[in-house]
Amino acid sequence: MQTHEIVRRFTEHFVKAGHTSVPSASLILDDPNLLFVNAGMVQFKPYFLGDVPAPYPRATSIQKCVRTGDIDEVGRTTRHNTFFQMAGNFSFGDYFKAGAIEHAWNLVTGDLASGGFGFDPDRIWVTVYQDDDEAIALWKKIAGLPEERIQRRGGKDNYWDMGVPGPGGPCSEIYYDRGPEYGREGGPEADEDRYLEIWNLVFMQDERGELSPKLGHPPVGTLPSKNIDTGMGVERVAYLLQGVANVYETDLVRPVIAQAEALSGRRYGASPEDDTRFRVIADHARSGVMIIGDGVTPSNEGRGYVLRRLLRRIVRSARLLGVTQPVLRAFAEVVRDEMSPTYPELVTDFERISAVVEAEEEAFLSTLTAGSRIFDSAVAETKKAGGLVLPGDRAFQLHDTYGFPIDLTLEMAAEQGLEVDQDRFTALMQEQRSRAKADAASRKVGHGDASVYRAVLDNHGITEFLGYTDLAAEGTIVGLLVDGQPVPAAPEGSSVEVVLNRTPFYAEAGGQQADTGELRSGSFTIRVDDVQSPVAGLRVHRGVVTNGTATVDSPVVAEIDVARRASISRAHTGTHLVHAGVRGALGTSAAQAGSLNAPGRLRFDFTSPSGAVTPTQLAEVEGEINAVLQQNREVEAYETSMDEAKRLGAMMLFGEKYGDRVRVVDMGDYSRELCGGTHVGRTGEIGLIKVLSEGSIGSGVRRVEALVGLDAFDHMSKEHLLVSQLAEQLKAKPEDLPERINGLVERLRDAERDLEKHRAEAVLASAGTLAEQAEDLDGVSVVAVEAPAGLGGNDLRNLASDVRGRLGSKPGVVALFSTDGAKVAFVVATTAAARDKGLAAGTLIPAFAPAVGGRGGGKPDLAQGGGTDPSGVGAAIQKLREAVRG
Structure with a gap:
C-alpha cells in the first residue's frame, strides 16, 4: 500500500466518523517552547488548554513534523528520522478512551476492501499506563485482546507530554509483532524492534508544569475537559504494509537513495558505511525541503542552524560517497516529486526552495575548503610533535567554526593515520549543549501564567475587536489585574492590565505595533501604553491609572491615539507595497521573513538566497511603489474562505496559522495578502515611501528599512539641505558632488600616506643616536x-x-x-x-x-x-x- 493511499484511508476513516479534516499546520508555529512542530496535536494546543473554544468537536489531520534531538543517530539506525508525518484524530471534550480505542482498532484491523489497513489482529499488542485499569478493560471489551497481549508500563513509556509545560496525559500504544526473525518474544517490554509501535492514543486530561509526570511528578492542574490526541506514524505503517525492512525503503524515501546511487555509482546495501550515508541523505533531504518550504533559511542559530546542519550533512555524506559535484538541488527535486501529491506547495514554491539549497551548498563548499586547510594544519602540528591523536579542541573548532561534523573529521584523520581525541571533543560538545539548554530554559515560556487570562476568557468570552471601523468605543471592564493577579479595584498610580468586552485597540501582532490611548469613565482614567493578546481571543490593555480608582464592571470609553494609529497604518500598508515590489524584482524566492510597522517607519525582512539587492533594483522598487501611491488605489479589506483566497493568489506568510475564514488586504493587481492588521483606505494616504537601507541580517535573509509619510518627507528635506550646504561649501553643482568628494578623499589619503612616511623616517633617524x-x-x-x-x-x-x-x-x-x-x-x-x-x-x-x-x-x-x-x-x-x- 503506497504512502499516499495510507494517508487517504486514514483521513476518510475519520471523516466518516464525524471528524473535520484539518490541513497540516506549518512546521513553524508561534510557540516559544518549540523550534519545530513535533507532534500532530501542536496546532490544536489552544483547544486542549481551553484558551479558545474548539471550532469542531472532532478533528483529524496529517501533520508534518520534525524532531531534531537524534540528528546524529540518523543513518546509523533505521529507526531515527528527523522528518515524519503524524496522522492523528482528536476529540475536544467529545469522546474519550472508548471512542479512541474503537476508532483505532477498526482502522488498523479493518479489511482492505472496507478501507482498513488489514493488519492481523492476532499480531497486535498494546501497552497502557501502569494503573489504567479502565483502558485494559476497554481493550478487552472492544478489541477482544487477551490479557497476555496487554502490558502495563510506567510514566517514562506510557505518559505523554510535549517535554515542556502544557497538556498531557496517560496513553495507550499499539504495537505490531513483526515476527520471531526480528527479535525475541515477550511483547514490547521485551523487544521494541520486533514489536514495533505504530500508534499512540493519548488520553489528554492533565496540565503539566516544569516537572513532567513522566518522571513521577504530579500534574499542576486538570484540563478544562477530557480530550483525545492520537498519533500514528505514517512512515512506520508504510514500511510494514509495503513489506520492506525500514522507512528508508518505502515508496517516498527510496527514490532519494536511488538518486544518490545514480550520482555516486555505489549501491545501497553493499556496505554498512555507505548505507549510513545513503540514509542520512534520504532523511535530511526530506527534512530540509519541508523546512525551507515553511520559510526557514540557513543561519547560525535556532531553526536556521538546524537546517544548515541538515543540508551540510547531506553534502558531506555525498562527498564520502565519492560525489564531488553539487547535489542538493537534485535531491530536492526528488523530494518535490514524491511529496507533492500531499504537499502541492512544494511545486509552486520550488524556485525559492532550490535557490536556498543551492546558495547554502555553494557556501558550504567554500567553507569546506577553508576548514580543510585548518585540518591539514592541525594534522601537520600533530605529526611534527610525534603524536598520533588529533586534539579534541581542534576537532571541536572544526565542528563549531567550520561546520565539520565529527565523523568527517574522524574519516579525514584516519586517512592520515591519526585518531581523534573524542573524549575531549565530546566534553566540549556537552559544555556547548549545556549552555544552549540553559539559554533555552531561561527563555522558555510556560502556560501557568496564562491561567488568569483563561479564567477571564471562560467567564466573559472573547474581546470583540472594533478597531477596523471605530477609533473610539464604549466597553466594560471585565478583567482587572495588578502584578498578574485579578483585583476588584486599582487606585491612582497602579500599573494595571485591563480586559474589556469590546475595544477599538489593536493588540500587537503580525509586526504591527499596538495602539496606545486612554480608557475613561466618570471617576477614573487609565493611560494605555500597550495592548497584547496573551490568550487567543483576549486583548489585554496595559497601562497606568492616572486618576481615580479603576474598578471591575465599570463602563468606559476606549479611545485610541488617532495620530499614532494613522501613522502605523500607513507604515503597515507600505510594508505590503514593499513586499510586492521586492518580490516583483527578485522573484518568488523573496518571501517575507519578518516585519515591523511603527509610527512613520517600517522594516521588512525577506529571504534572498542570491544575495544583496543591487542599488539599481532597490531604486526601481522605490520608484514603482511610489507610483502606486500616486495612483491612489483603493485598499480593500474583506473576509473570504481560504480556498477562495488561494484562488485569488493572496500571499500567505510562512509560519502563520490561518483558519477557514481569512482576511484579505487587496490593492488590486499589485498587492494581495492575508493580513489582520490595520491599513489606510487608499494608497495615496501614505504620501511617500523613502527606502533608507538594504542589508544582510543573516545567511540568505535581507532587511529593507524605510520611512513613510511626513517622516519620509522630513528625511528627504534634511538630505536636500545637507546636499545644498555641501554644494555651496565645495562650489559645485549637486550632481557633481560625488566626483568632487572622491577627489578630496583621495588627496587626503595621499597626504596621510606622505605624513606616515615622513614620521617613520623621523623615527628611524633617531636609531643611530x-x-x-x-x-x-x-x-x-x-x-x-x-x-x-x-x-x-x-x-x-x-x-x-x-x-x-x-x-x-x-x-x-x-x-x-x-x-x-x-x-x-x-x-x-x-x-x-x-x-x-x-x-x-x-x-x-x-x-x-x-x-x-x-x-x-x-x-x-x-x-x-x-x-x-x-x-x-x-x-x-x-x-x-x-x-x-x-
Whole structure:
C-alpha cells in the first residue's frame, strides 16, 4: 500500500466518523517552547488548554513534523528520522478512551476492501499506563485482546507530554509483532524492534508544569475537559504494509537513495558505511525541503542552524560517497516529486526552495575548503610533535567554526593515520549543549501564567475587536489585574492590565505595533501604553491609572491615539507595497521573513538566497511603489474562505496559522495578502515611501528599512539641505558632488600616506643616536631608554630592530618604551650573540613588565607588550639592566 493511499484511508476513516479534516499546520508555529512542530496535536494546543473554544468537536489531520534531538543517530539506525508525518484524530471534550480505542482498532484491523489497513489482529499488542485499569478493560471489551497481549508500563513509556509545560496525559500504544526473525518474544517490554509501535492514543486530561509526570511528578492542574490526541506514524505503517525492512525503503524515501546511487555509482546495501550515508541523505533531504518550504533559511542559530546542519550533512555524506559535484538541488527535486501529491506547495514554491539549497551548498563548499586547510594544519602540528591523536579542541573548532561534523573529521584523520581525541571533543560538545539548554530554559515560556487570562476568557468570552471601523468605543471592564493577579479595584498610580468586552485597540501582532490611548469613565482614567493578546481571543490593555480608582464592571470609553494609529497604518500598508515590489524584482524566492510597522517607519525582512539587492533594483522598487501611491488605489479589506483566497493568489506568510475564514488586504493587481492588521483606505494616504537601507541580517535573509509619510518627507528635506550646504561649501553643482568628494578623499589619503612616511623616517633617524647611547653591562651592549611618546607597536618594533642592527655582531639588548597617556608600549630585541649568552627577548619581559603594570611576550629575538603605569618606566629600565647582569 503506497504512502499516499495510507494517508487517504486514514483521513476518510475519520471523516466518516464525524471528524473535520484539518490541513497540516506549518512546521513553524508561534510557540516559544518549540523550534519545530513535533507532534500532530501542536496546532490544536489552544483547544486542549481551553484558551479558545474548539471550532469542531472532532478533528483529524496529517501533520508534518520534525524532531531534531537524534540528528546524529540518523543513518546509523533505521529507526531515527528527523522528518515524519503524524496522522492523528482528536476529540475536544467529545469522546474519550472508548471512542479512541474503537476508532483505532477498526482502522488498523479493518479489511482492505472496507478501507482498513488489514493488519492481523492476532499480531497486535498494546501497552497502557501502569494503573489504567479502565483502558485494559476497554481493550478487552472492544478489541477482544487477551490479557497476555496487554502490558502495563510506567510514566517514562506510557505518559505523554510535549517535554515542556502544557497538556498531557496517560496513553495507550499499539504495537505490531513483526515476527520471531526480528527479535525475541515477550511483547514490547521485551523487544521494541520486533514489536514495533505504530500508534499512540493519548488520553489528554492533565496540565503539566516544569516537572513532567513522566518522571513521577504530579500534574499542576486538570484540563478544562477530557480530550483525545492520537498519533500514528505514517512512515512506520508504510514500511510494514509495503513489506520492506525500514522507512528508508518505502515508496517516498527510496527514490532519494536511488538518486544518490545514480550520482555516486555505489549501491545501497553493499556496505554498512555507505548505507549510513545513503540514509542520512534520504532523511535530511526530506527534512530540509519541508523546512525551507515553511520559510526557514540557513543561519547560525535556532531553526536556521538546524537546517544548515541538515543540508551540510547531506553534502558531506555525498562527498564520502565519492560525489564531488553539487547535489542538493537534485535531491530536492526528488523530494518535490514524491511529496507533492500531499504537499502541492512544494511545486509552486520550488524556485525559492532550490535557490536556498543551492546558495547554502555553494557556501558550504567554500567553507569546506577553508576548514580543510585548518585540518591539514592541525594534522601537520600533530605529526611534527610525534603524536598520533588529533586534539579534541581542534576537532571541536572544526565542528563549531567550520561546520565539520565529527565523523568527517574522524574519516579525514584516519586517512592520515591519526585518531581523534573524542573524549575531549565530546566534553566540549556537552559544555556547548549545556549552555544552549540553559539559554533555552531561561527563555522558555510556560502556560501557568496564562491561567488568569483563561479564567477571564471562560467567564466573559472573547474581546470583540472594533478597531477596523471605530477609533473610539464604549466597553466594560471585565478583567482587572495588578502584578498578574485579578483585583476588584486599582487606585491612582497602579500599573494595571485591563480586559474589556469590546475595544477599538489593536493588540500587537503580525509586526504591527499596538495602539496606545486612554480608557475613561466618570471617576477614573487609565493611560494605555500597550495592548497584547496573551490568550487567543483576549486583548489585554496595559497601562497606568492616572486618576481615580479603576474598578471591575465599570463602563468606559476606549479611545485610541488617532495620530499614532494613522501613522502605523500607513507604515503597515507600505510594508505590503514593499513586499510586492521586492518580490516583483527578485522573484518568488523573496518571501517575507519578518516585519515591523511603527509610527512613520517600517522594516521588512525577506529571504534572498542570491544575495544583496543591487542599488539599481532597490531604486526601481522605490520608484514603482511610489507610483502606486500616486495612483491612489483603493485598499480593500474583506473576509473570504481560504480556498477562495488561494484562488485569488493572496500571499500567505510562512509560519502563520490561518483558519477557514481569512482576511484579505487587496490593492488590486499589485498587492494581495492575508493580513489582520490595520491599513489606510487608499494608497495615496501614505504620501511617500523613502527606502533608507538594504542589508544582510543573516545567511540568505535581507532587511529593507524605510520611512513613510511626513517622516519620509522630513528625511528627504534634511538630505536636500545637507546636499545644498555641501554644494555651496565645495562650489559645485549637486550632481557633481560625488566626483568632487572622491577627489578630496583621495588627496587626503595621499597626504596621510606622505605624513606616515615622513614620521617613520623621523623615527628611524633617531636609531643611530640611540645606538650611540649603548652602555656596556658585563660585556653586553644595552640600549634601554624611553623613546618618543605616542609611538605605536609597529613604529616601536621597527625602531628597536634598526637599533639592534647598528650594534653589530656583539652581544646586545635593545629595550624601548613609549608612553601615550595612561598607556605604555615596550619592545625588546636581542642580537644573535646575546641569545647565545642566554639572553632571550621573551624571557626578559617578565623581569621588568610588572613595574609598568603590564605584561607581554614573544620570540627569543623580538618580544613586545604593554602596561598601564607610565610612571614606572624608569624602574622598568633599571629592572631590565639587573636582568641582563644576572
